[in-house]
Amino acid sequence: MSASTAPRRPGPTPTPVSQPFWDAAAAGTLTLQHCGRCDAVVFYPRHRCPRCWAEALAWRPASGRGTVATYTVVHKPGHPAFAPDTPYVVALIDLAEGPRMLSAVVGCEPGQVRIGMPVRVRFTAGADHPLPLFEPEEEP
Amino acid sequence: MSAALVGIGELPNVRRSEGATTLGTLADVAAEAVADAGLSPADVDGLLVGPQVGETPQHVPATVAEYLGLQPTVSNVVDLGGATGCGMVWRAAAAIAAGMCETVLCVLGNTREGDPPRSPNRNPIREFDVPFGASGANTSYALIAQRHMHDYGTTRDQLAHAVVAQRQNAQHNELAVFHGRPLTVDDVLSAPPVVEPLGLLDVVMPCAGGAAVVVTSADRAAAAGRPVVTLAGAGEKVTHRAIAFAPDLTAGPLADAIHHAYRQAGVGPEDLGLLSLYDCYSIMLAVTVEDAGLCAKGQGGRWLAERDLTWRGSLPLNPHGGQLSCGQADLAGGMSHVVEAVRQLRGEAGSRQVGGRPLALVTGNGATMSEATALVLRGEDR
Ligand SMILES: [Zn+2]
Numbered sequence: 001m002s003a004s005t006a007p008r009r010p011g012p013t014p015t016p017v018s019q020p021f022w023d024a025a026a027a028g029t030l031t032l033q034h035c036g037r038c039d040a041v042v043f044y045p046r047h048r049c050p051r052c053w054a055e056a057l058a059w060r061p062a063s064g065r066g067t068v069a070t071y072t073v074v075h076k077p078g079h080p081a082f083a084p085d086t087p088y089v090v091a092l093i094d095l096a097e098g099p100r101m102l103s104a105v106v107g108c109e110p111g112q113v114r115i116g117m118p119v120r121v122r123f124t125a126g127a128d129h130p131l132p133l134f135e136p137e138e139e140p
Numbered sequence: 141m142s143a144a145l146v147g148i149g150e151l152p153n154v155r156r157s158e159g160a161t162t163l164g165t166l167a168d169v170a171a172e173a174v175a176d177a178g179l180s181p182a183d184v185d186g187l188l189v190g191p192q193v194g195e196t197p198q199h200v201p202a203t204v205a206e207y208l209g210l211q212p213t214v215s216n217v218v219d220l221g222g223a224t225g226c227g228m229v230w231r232a233a234a235a236i237a238a239g240m241c242e243t244v245l246c247v248l249g250n251t252r253e254g255d256p257p258r259s260p261n262r263n264p265i266r267e268f269d270v271p272f273g274a275s276g277a278n279t280s281y282a283l284i285a286q287r288h289m290h291d292y293g294t295t296r297d298q299l300a301h302a303v304v305a306q307r308q309n310a311q312h313n314e315l316a317v318f319h320g321r322p323l324t325v326d327d328v329l330s331a332p333p334v335v336e337p338l339g340l341l342d343v344v345m346p347c348a349g350g351a352a353v354v355v356t357s358a359d360r361a362a363a364a365g366r367p368v369v370t371l372a373g374a375g376e377k378v379t380h381r382a383i384a385f386a387p388d389l390t391a392g393p394l395a396d397a398i399h400h401a402y403r404q405a406g407v408g409p410e411d412l413g414l415l416s417l418y419d420c421y422s423i424m425l426a427v428t429v430e431d432a433g434l435c436a437k438g439q440g441g442r443w444l445a446e447r448d449l450t451w452r453g454s455l456p457l458n459p460h461g462g463q464l465s466c467g468q469a470d471l472a473g474g475m476s477h478v479v480e481a482v483r484q485l486r487g488e489a490g491s492r493q494v495g496g497r498p499l500a501l502v503t504g505n506g507a508t509m510s511e512a513t514a515l516v517l518r519g520e521d522r
Binding site: 009077091115133 | 287
């Protein structure tokens with residue numbers, strides 16, 4: 001399917017609360033909220049802390065490191081815009097800071113992804129809305 | 141709560157419903173359920189409906205009441221995805237126990253012409269799941285299945301055994317979309333992959349249809365002269381919406397909901413004679429039998445594979461075929477598990493009638509293992 005005939009990809013839909021997350025993403029940084037009252041690390045962005053309901057949430061850069069909690073190789077996407085990418089890997093990433101986020105694993109063959117695999121964030125380049133994707137962490 | 145399920149209605153599951161309207165579908169299945177109860181429309185003074193009936197996202201109960209010519213003293217939307225049907229039943233019983241009404245129509249139905257329009261959601265799922273190619277429930281249950289297989293050694297073959305057994309059951313159910321189409325384990329394993337590790341036959345087929353249940357007071361049920369099915373216990377829990385925020389990837393809120401229902405009913409898993417378990421995906425059955433305490437955590441796949449799950453077995457699973465064989469008529473798919481349990485407990489299930497104790501566990505499961513409702517239903521001793 002050529003780019004001209006593929007339906008438009010559904011990008012993020014920032015809210016006033018989440019806008020700082022996407023602004024940081026555009027600058028190549030993964031950020032998370034930290035609660036000043038209970039010390040929770042919060043994802044996705046909230047107006048109040050989901051643990052103690054404090055409003056004192058501050059943005060901090062994250063390490064960008066995590067591990068694959070689980071994954072799936074998608075052959076039939078729910079949205080037709082992703083058809084040209086199949087097969088691709090959707091995964092839950094356990095971030096080093098604690099929160100779990102849904103993303104995609106790129107930079108390797110789908111068959112190479114494993115639960116427990118260390119990964120590092122890599123933002124999609126050239127997109128209207130850079131997305132925090134993850135690729136295998138290079139061996140130290 | 142001493143309420144009884146006295147009327148059931150269920151429409152055939154079809155892939156397309158050309159010319160039908162949602163309100164008309166609700167009217168069809170409501171008429172069937174109220175007639176089955178031996179009641180008349182004038183007896184209905186409670187109405188529970190699902191969200192978004194046809195093109196009506198708001199004022200849904202009033203719209204349905206007007207269409208059906210009802211003037212209920214209790215009316216509400218229940219919006220718990222696949223748990224909506226089970227959620228309606230205990231809410232009906234609670235409304236009756238509170239003295240707000242006596243006879244509640246719980247009704248769900250949908251139409252299907254072509255692909256449904258994309259959701260206009262602007263919620264966190266739309267913002268943080270959809271842009272990554274994870275739209276729909278498929279990816280979420282695949283993520284659950286992958287982790288269950290990794291942690292416990294559950295296999296596709298084990299899950300396929302349950303799919304095939306349910307398909308055998310569905311050969312006795314003319315309302316099932318796959319009636320007349322039996323399957324083998326090899327068919328399931330060789331089906332095209334959709335979201336690995338799940339293939340096409342591990343996933344429900346979207347359909348149009350309808351299902352309804354009439355709940356009334358124990359007194360009125362006793363006077364109806366029909367076999368009485370009683371709500372013995374219920375439980376419910378909601379934990380999250382998107383799969384990333386599930387407290388546990390291999391166990392759901394159904395565990396707490398089911399055990400609450402057991403406690404209310406004064407029973408345990410060893411007392412059950414029938415399982416009517418929500419099966420949007422094959423993996424959901426493995427998780428649910430674990431959550432229900434029928435086996436140890438992680439043994440759900442093995443438990444499913446080593447038993448006769450058909451209507452002939454000692455503890456049958458989804459004798460109507462489950463949604464994997466009946467098709468999923470949107471929220472009515474969840475209600476089909478209630479309808480089948482009532483049918484079986486009355487002894488009116490024809491060629492797929494189960495034997496054993498007249499005690500059924502019915503589960504509903506919504507979103508990404510997010511919304512859970514469980515019922516324990518008791519029939520008269522046979
Ligand atoms: Zn806090």
